[in-house]
Amino acid sequence: MQITVTQAPENQKRRKPKSGEKLGFGNYFSDHMFLMDYASGKGWGNARIVPYGPLSLAPSAMVLHYGQEIFEGMKAYLARDGAVCLFRPDRNAERLNRSAARMCLPEIPVEDQLTALRALVRLDREWIPREKGASLYIRPTMIATEAGLGVRPAAEVLFFIITGPVGAYYARGFEPVRILVEETYLRAARGGTGEAKTGANYAASLLAAKNAKAIGFDQVLWLDAEHRRFAEEVGTMNIFFVLRGELVTPPLSGSILPGVTRDTVLTLAREWKIPVAERPVEIDEVLKGAADGTLSEAFGSGTAAVISPVGSFSYGGKEVQVNRGGTGELSLRFYREITGIQYGEIEDRHRWIHRVE
Structure with a gap:
């Protein structure tokens, strides 16, 4: 060319x-x-x-x-x-x-x-x-x-x-964010354009995000269109949960953007011998886990923020903290590893870095 x-x-x-x-x-x-x-x-x-x-x-x-x-x-x-x-x-x-x-x-x-x-x-x-x-x-x-x-x-x-x-995507930097589980609007359905990175998906998300920010939340967590009970993705990130020691993220079922950072997290987790599952995650499982401690941490992944720890989820008018609202050890480990590779401070074992000569 x-x-x-x-x-x-x-x-x-x-x-x-x-x-x-x-x-x-x-x-x-x-x-x-x-x-x-x-x-x-x-x-x-x-x-x-x-x-x-x-x-x-x-x-x-x-x-x-x-x-x-x-x-x-x-x-x-x-x-x-x-x-x-x-x-x-x-x-x-x-x-x-x-x-x-x-x-x-x-x-x-x-x-x-x-x-x-x-x-x-x-x-x-x-x-x-x-x-x-x-x-x-x-x-x-x-x-x-x-x-x-x-x-x-x-x-x-x-x-x-x-x-x-x-600079940092969030003004507060690497601090846990508050997530509102969206109950009124839908982002995408299977067979739609959810897995494509197209502006229409983001335009459809603006009202929910605006409403969430007006009451003090940083982002919304979208639920599936069919059952309205399975977690899918956050407005600008894929979502991960650490449930009973297992790293869990919703599967790529056609309505979720296949994030490059998401794939990076999964690759590193398997390399680190962390149990990994790509499976449907009910919002009730997330809330119950946050309440009883079986959900030890949650975080989002994406190019803009890299890793964004989640401090709480709000659903049905009730807000529950994750890891007492603090940053989890695994979130921090992923953040340090990925950014270390990006800035050339950690060995690039997977040849992910393309140098511009």
Whole structure:
């Protein structure tokens, strides 16, 4: 894949956050972006890196009317030795293609995606924060750009990648979060788009998340659509429970996003000889376990927060603490191991790290 590069002039470059400045999440964006166009019958072409800026879309662009869109999320890390590290980007590229197939969008060869990622990160390397715990967030996105109305797969598509420096996803950092079990709304059903990383899933979750935050909760835990009693995933994370010494997470049944961090946790747990089960988990089992101590800890996993310990669940108007509201030993172990690998501080035994030369 040939990529043309147009660098931003010095007088048009964006302001970089100063060292020690509070980054937050998704507040800053780097100088450049990658774009590539698709047309039915021609395939992908015109791969380019240009200065970060607005996209030009027709008001009738089909993504604006029918939501034909997918995206990914990953990070670039600055290792101790100065190397730039991407964590399992091939898995994100593979998942983007699965999402594309589900949303009737064209797939992109994994190696082409990785070539684009490396070229963009290499160009904007100076945007990678040097502070511990910070990183460069990478957002590949694909949207239907064909101008026209009619419910059908679009014949013209845009793929683009933007990046930006980020700190901790939650303002409080690595502290236990309060989770409200959602009882009114549903996120996804089997046969729907729950396993695809598409904007429609997140749009459907906004009201529940807004209501939860209004009463002091950090996230919602979604239940299954059929029975309304099995835990599925948290708004921005997969969910894990440590029940009677066993690490348990809901199975990938078609309505849950197959998280890259989720797979990382399962791989490490099996390597550490921790009993693991991917099975349905009833919310009553979770609440009972929190009350009698058989649920020793719970945590979420995802690219943004990596590992997020859960301090409590609220359901039916009653809130129960997990591990007395504190961070569990296993949550901390996973967090330290994964971030240690990402920042090049721990041996990468699984070859998860892709270095950007």
